[in-house]
Amino acid sequence: MLEVAGLGELEERAYRLLVRAGEADAPSLAEELGLTAEAADAALTGMRSAGLVREVTPGRFAPVAPDVALGPRLVRRQETIDWARQAVEQLAEEYRASARRRTPTAWSRCCRAGRRCASRSGTSRTAPRRRSSTSAGPGTW
Structure with missing residues (x-):
C-alpha cells in the first residue's frame, strides 16, 4: 500500500512493526517478520x-512519525501526478x-460531392463541376 510513498513490501512491513512496537533491534525485527538477521x-x-527510522541507542531503531517521514514523499508524488495530469490535458487539447x-x-464535404449545401453565411452554394476528361472542348465543364 505504501509503495506510492516509495516503500517496498519489506520496508513497509518493518516500518509498520516499528510503529506498533515503538522501537526494535534487527534480531527482534527479523524474528517478528520471519527474516534473516542480514535482511x-x-x-x-x-x-x-530514507529517513523513516532513527537509531535511538546503538542497534535499536524507532520509527520517525509517519506524517514527517512519508508526508513529503507523498507531496512530491502528488506534484508529479499533477504535472503529468497537466501534460495529458495539454496533449489532449493539442x-x-x-x-x-x-x-x-460539412460544407467542404458536400461541395466535393457536387451537392447543394448551405455555407456558413447562410446562402446556398453549389460546388463547381469538375471538368471531365471526355468533355467536348476547351472551356466546357
Missing part, C-alpha cells in the same frame, strides 16, 4: 537512510485542435 539489518539501514484541422467541414 532485517539491510531493511533498517535502508529505512534509516489532439483536439489537430483533429479539428484534419476533419473537413
Whole structure:
C-alpha cells in the first residue's frame, strides 16, 4: 500500500512493526517478520537512510512519525501526478485542435460531392463541376 510513498513490501512491513512496537533491534525485527538477521539489518539501514527510522541507542531503531517521514514523499508524488495530469490535458487539447484541422467541414464535404449545401453565411452554394476528361472542348465543364 505504501509503495506510492516509495516503500517496498519489506520496508513497509518493518516500518509498520516499528510503529506498533515503538522501537526494535534487527534480531527482534527479523524474528517478528520471519527474516534473516542480514535482511532485517539491510531493511533498517535502508529505512534509516530514507529517513523513516532513527537509531535511538546503538542497534535499536524507532520509527520517525509517519506524517514527517512519508508526508513529503507523498507531496512530491502528488506534484508529479499533477504535472503529468497537466501534460495529458495539454496533449489532449493539442489532439483536439489537430483533429479539428484534419476533419473537413460539412460544407467542404458536400461541395466535393457536387451537392447543394448551405455555407456558413447562410446562402446556398453549389460546388463547381469538375471538368471531365471526355468533355467536348476547351472551356466546357
